[in-house]
Amino acid sequence: MAPRAAVEVRTLRKRFRIYHQRNQTLKQTLVKRGRGAYEEFWAVRDISLSVEPGTTLGIIGANGSGKSTLLKCIAGILPPDQGSVRVRGRLSALLEIGSGFHPEYSGRENIFLNGALLGLPRRYIQQVYDDIVAFSELERFIDNPVKTYSSGQYMRLGFSVAVHLDPDVLLIDEVLAVGDQAFQQRCLDRIDQLKAQGRTIIFVSHGLGAVRDLCDTVLWMDGGAALALGPTERVVGEYVAFVNAHEAARLDQEMNSRPVLPGGRAGVGITDITFLGPGGRTALFDTGDPFELRIAYTAPGPLVGARFYVSIVREDGVVALTVPTDDEAMKDRVLPPSGVVALRIPALPLLEGLFRVTVGIAEIETNEWYTLLDRIYPFRVHSADRGERGVALLGQRWTLPAPERRTLTA
Amino acid sequence: MATKEILAVPATAGTARVPQSGAFARNRELLAELVRRDVQARYRGSALGVLWTLLNPLLFMLVYTVVFSVLLQTRYPGGVPAAAYILTGLLVWNFYSQAVSFATSSILSNSGLVRKVAFPWVLLTISSVTAALVNYLISLVLLIPIYIVFHLPVALPLVLLPGLVLIPFVLALGVGLLLAAGNVFFRDIEHLVQVGLLIWLYLSPIVYPPNLVAEHDHGLGGHIFSLFFRFNPMTWVIRAMENVVTQGLWPVHWHGLLYSAFFAAAMLGLGVVVFQRARRRFAEEV
Numbered sequence: 001m002a003p004r005a006a007v008e009v010r011t012l013r014k015r016f017r018i019y020h021q022r023n024q025t026l027k028q029t030l031v032k033r034g035r036g037a038y039e040e041f042w043a044v045r046d047i048s049l050s051v052e053p054g055t056t057l058g059i060i061g062a063n064g065s066g067k068s069t070l071l072k073c074i075a076g077i078l079p080p081d082q083g084s085v086r087v088r089g090r091l092s093a094l095l096e097i098g099s100g101f102h103p104e105y106s107g108r109e110n111i112f113l114n115g116a117l118l119g120l121p122r123r124y125i126q127q128v129y130d131d132i133v134a135f136s137e138l139e140r141f142i143d144n145p146v147k148t149y150s151s152g153q154y155m156r157l158g159f160s161v162a163v164h165l166d167p168d169v170l171l172i173d174e175v176l177a178v179g180d181q182a183f184q185q186r187c188l189d190r191i192d193q194l195k196a197q198g199r200t201i202i203f204v205s206h207g208l209g210a211v212r213d214l215c216d217t218v219l220w221m222d223g224g225a226a227l228a229l230g231p232t233e234r235v236v237g238e239y240v241a242f243v244n245a246h247e248a249a250r251l252d253q254e255m256n257s258r259p260v261l262p263g264g265r266a267g268v269g270i271t272d273i274t275f276l277g278p279g280g281r282t283a284l285f286d287t288g289d290p291f292e293l294r295i296a297y298t299a300p301g302p303l304v305g306a307r308f309y310v311s312i313v314r315e316d317g318v319v320a321l322t323v324p325t326d327d328e329a330m331k332d333r334v335l336p337p338s339g340v341v342a343l344r345i346p347a348l349p350l351l352e353g354l355f356r357v358t359v360g361i362a363e364i365e366t367n368e369w370y371t372l373l374d375r376i377y378p379f380r381v382h383s384a385d386r387g388e389r390g391v392a393l394l395g396q397r398w399t400l401p402a403p404e405r406r407t408l409t410a
Numbered sequence: 411m412a413t414k415e416i417l418a419v420p421a422t423a424g425t426a427r428v429p430q431s432g433a434f435a436r437n438r439e440l441l442a443e444l445v446r447r448d449v450q451a452r453y454r455g456s457a458l459g460v461l462w463t464l465l466n467p468l469l470f471m472l473v474y475t476v477v478f479s480v481l482l483q484t485r486y487p488g489g490v491p492a493a494a495y496i497l498t499g500l501l502v503w504n505f506y507s508q509a510v511s512f513a514t515s516s517i518l519s520n521s522g523l524v525r526k527v528a529f530p531w532v533l534l535t536i537s538s539v540t541a542a543l544v545n546y547l548i549s550l551v552l553l554i555p556i557y558i559v560f561h562l563p564v565a566l567p568l569v570l571l572p573g574l575v576l577i578p579f580v581l582a583l584g585v586g587l588l589l590a591a592g593n594v595f596f597r598d599i600e601h602l603v604q605v606g607l608l609i610w611l612y613l614s615p616i617v618y619p620p621n622l623v624a625e626h627d628h629g630l631g632g633h634i635f636s637l638f639f640r641f642n643p644m645t646w647v648i649r650a651m652e653n654v655v656t657q658g659l660w661p662v663h664w665h666g667l668l669y670s671a672f673f674a675a676a677m678l679g680l681g682v683v684v685f686q687r688a689r690r691r692f693a694e695e696v
Contacts, residue, residue, distance in 0.1 A: 016694065072693070076528035079690045093527070100527045104451060116443035117527050119436040 004088060005050040006169055006200035007057075007074060012083035014044040014069055014224075043069040045224040046083075051217075053088075053168075054198040056191075058205060058215030058232065060239055066224035067204045071095065071171050074202065089168025089200075092118055094158055103147035107138055107157055110146055114161045128164045135190070136160035137183075156183060163190050170194060173204045188213065208236055209385070244284065247380055251283035264371030267300035268361055271338075275379050287383035287393065291348040295341045295359055303335040305365055310343050311358040312350075313375055320350060320391050327364050349393040352383045441533050441540070448512070448541035463545050464552055467504055471497045474617045486619045490656040491560045497552060498655045499616035499648045505546035506578040506644065507607045512538035513586025514593050514603050521696035531692060532685060535590045539583045546575070553655065563658030570654050570661065577647050577667075577674050584677030591688035594695050614644045615652075643670035 017038040044066045051057045059067045072078045074085055075093040100117050101110045111132055115125035133142055136156040146154065162170065172191075191201060191214055205211050211218060211232065218235040220228040227242075228235045264270070276292040277285055285291060293310060297303070307330060311322040323343070357379075360372035453459040471493060478484040479492030486495040516538040517524060517531060524531055557564065593599040613635075615623070620639075627636040639645055646666030653659040661667055 077524075077526065077693045091528075095526045100523055102447060102451075105447070109447075113443055113447060116440040117523070117529050119440065119529070121435070121439055122443075 004053075005086075006053040006088050007049075007051040007202065008084075008086040009047055009049045009070075009074065010084045010086075012044055012047045012070070012073060012080050012085060013042060014066075014073055014078060015040050015081045016043045016069075042224050044073065044080075047219075047221075047224075047226055048083075049219060049226075049229060051200055051202065053200050054195065055216045056195055056201040056203060056214050058203045058211040058218040059221060060205065060208070060211060060218060060236070061221035061227075065221040067221055068095070068173055069224075070221070071173050071202065071204055075171055087169055090119065090166065091169045091171065092162050092165055092167030093171040093173075094162040095171065095173045101146050101154070101158070104145055106145055107133075107136075107142040107149070110157065111161055115165055118165050118167075120165055124166075128166075132160045132164045135164065135186070152180065152183075159187055163187075163194060167194075167199060169200045169202070171202050174206060208240070212236055244380075244382065248282075248284050251378060251380060264361065265368070266370060267298075268303065268306070268370035269298055270295055270359060270361065270371055270373060271298050272296040273357070273359055273373075273377055275377070283377075283379045285348055285350075285379060285381050287349065287351060287381060288347050291345040293343040293357060293359075295343075296338070297341065297361060298338040299335075301337055303337065304333070305331055305363060306335065306370070307362045307364050308341050309358075309360040309362060309372075313356050313358060314391065315354040315356070315378075318391055320355065324362075331364055348381065349395070350381045351388055351390055351392055352381060352385075353391075354378055354380050437530060437533060440529060441537055444533055444537035445540045445544065448537050449544050452541070452545075460548065463549050467497065467500050467549055468552060471500055474500070478617055484618060484622070487621065487652065488657045488659075490562075490652070494556050494560050494562060494656050495619070495652060496617055497556055498651055499614070501546060501549050501552065502575075502578060502648060502651050503611060503614065503616050503644070504549070505542055505575075506582050507611070508545065509539040509542035509579070509582035510585050510589070510607060511600075511603055512542060513582065514589040515600055516586070517590045517594050517692060518597070518600075518696055524692050524696050531689060532587070532682075535586050535685070536583065539579060539586055542582070543575070543579060562656055565658030567654045567658060567660045570650075574647060574650055574654065574661075577670050578644065580678050581643060581670075581674035584674060584679070584681035587678075587681030587685040591685045594688065594692055610642070610644065613638050613642050614648050615639075616648055620645070620649055640666075643673040646670040 017040055019038045047066075047070060049057070059070065061067050069078065071093070072095065073080050074087065075091060075095065076085070076087070077093075077095075100114050102113060105113065108129075111129060112122065112125055116122070133139055136153075136159075138153060138157060141149065141153065146157065149157070162172075170191075188210060191203075195201060195214075201214070203211065203214060215232045217230060218228075218232045218239075219226055220235050220239050228238055272294075273296070274281055274294045275283055275285075276294065277289050295308065295310075297308075307324050307327060309322075309324045312320045314320060325341075355378065356375040357377055358372070358374050359376065361370040362368060362372075363370060453462075474496045475492045478496070484492065486492055513535045516534045520534050523529075523534070556562065589599055589603060611617075623636055623639045626632050646663055647670055649663055650661035650667050653661050
């Protein structure tokens with residue numbers, strides 16, 4: 001006989017009202033007869049799932065796809081409009097940083113309050129209190145009101161409480177992102193440990209790495225409905241493919257709906273910028289692809305003594321490369337009144353990320369810009385995840401000692 | 411799937427299983443924790459702390475005593491000194507009005523909890539009323555000097571006190587549940603309640619003696635006031651309180667007291683029904 005599911009959701013539907021203008025006072029309600037016009041939309045549509053005890057379910061999907069609403073329905077905070085939710089065992093939910101914390105209370109008092117909210121006897125909380133504090137590493141701050149905590153500290157306390165209060169079912173909603181790397185790792189290890197103890201975990205995350213590491217099955221939601229539910233590798237793979245295709249379409253649109261580039265000083269300007277990949281014009285690259293950036297310029301006459309300049313900046317502001325043309329070579333070079341200047345990278349060493357280019361033309365003699373287009377066009381780099389992190393590959397290689405012949409040490 | 415080695419986490423962490431306890435025991439523990447929080451939150455960040463619970467009714471007693479006894483020469487039943495009469499009623503009223511106004515905002519002011527944690531939210535409202543009761547019990551200390559100064563009789567009817575307190579407790583809970591649910595949808599209820607309670611205070615024989623109403627029961631205004639006065643459940647609670655505390659008598663108006671008890675119970679029933687119906691949409695609306 002199959003084990004009874006720890007969490008069972010049957011054709012769950014949840015509807016929200018979006019008020020155009022909400023009447024929250026009696027006067028408005030009386031005057032306008034009713035609480036204002038609203039539209040209804042289904043935040044969760046016909047989700048069915050069943051999570052076996054001791055397994056971990058990941059929920060992925062874009063913002064607003066209904067992940068958090070589903071989690072709240074499972075937690076029993078939002079009543080479903082249709083369908084049913086059944087949870088077997090004690091449920092602990094970490095739905096938002098510091099949920100259930102009282103800002104005026106010290107960390108210590110909040111631990112006890114949280115425990116009581118989860119339905120635990122005070123005696124039990126006293127037993128695990130030291131473990132909770134030790135795990136959160138907040139010993140020095142535990143008697144300060146939590147309103148003085150940083151968001152990282154909030155999250156530490158919240159997570160420590162949630163995982164130590166003996167949940168049978170643990171719901172985690174995208175909160176790990178706040179902690180520092182070391183703490184995140186400890187949280188993940190702790191989740192592993194809970195899994196080993198047979199606890200059931202439902203995990204909403206945008207961090208596909210963590211989802212891959214932790215989850216047995218994954219639910220991919222979009223527009224409130226399930227697009228896929230199944231083994232982690234398969235669903236995450238489909239999701240990544242979908243996101244890439246979606247992003248390609250978006251980038252393509254952005255490239256094609258190009259704004260009119262502003263004209264530059266003295267009539268020198270950039271008329272077009274294109275990225276070329278292995279298969280022609282594109283905005284999507286894999287690490288190692290040939291990469292070419294083409295800058296079409298125009299000038300009132302032959303262009304002499306111009307410096308072209310390109311900068312590649314990652315979305316978070318990290319500059320991967322800034323490179324001007326060689327002034328010595330360009331000083332006396334005469335360029336036609338219009339033409340194309342290209343920057344070529346034979347094998348793009350950039351790692352995963354969204355990048356934008358800044359392109360400019362300057363006058364070498366005066367060092368003044370003719371034109372400068374700051375972070376104008378995006379392109380996306382995708383890398384097969386082999387564990388590398390950072391901006392770019394550096395042509396690195398590992399060297400190992402010569403392999404030892406297997407000998408028996410008696 | 412990860413096969414990571416588990417880092418050194420305290421060996422006992424999470425391994426001990428919690429003994430299973432019934433829903434009642436769990437909710438009682440939670441209620442105790444919420445009441446502790448509500449009581450403490452009130453005194454946090456004020457220099458005089460718990461003293462305010464005592465100072466506030468004392469100051470109001472002084473004001474009312476000066477106005478009614480000294481300026482208006484009002485006489486109170488049984489020849490009880492104005493200060494003793496007014497303080498007794500005022501303490502009960504403070505309990506009731508605090509309970510109602512804290513209960514009204516109990517759901518909305520805990521929106522963080524309601525949005526994020528699933529537990530019986532009704533406990534928040536019960537906790538507000540209970541915290542007001544705790545304050546009341548503390549403030550009863552004020553009666554000790556009153557008993558000593560005015561030589562009030564310490565008599566057997568005082569054993570009724572807990573029963574008498576139960577009526578405003580149940581009434582406040584019923585009204586509070588109703589208003590707490592309403593306040594989630596219409597936020598101006600919180601403000602209306604303050605005005606309503608002030609009117610209600612003057613419809614109860616707290617600062618003036620009850621016979622004053624009978625004496626002025628003529629003309630349309632007098633009749634209407636008298637009607638409200640008699641159907642006000644707090645009237646009979648206060649009158650019984652005065653009998654028991656300041657005069658050492660068994661409650662004189664049993665019928666009125668019985669009416670109040672029924673009224674309170676009916677109110678609680680109504681409050682629970684409305685609250686349970688409204689509860690489903692709390693998490694979306696707060």
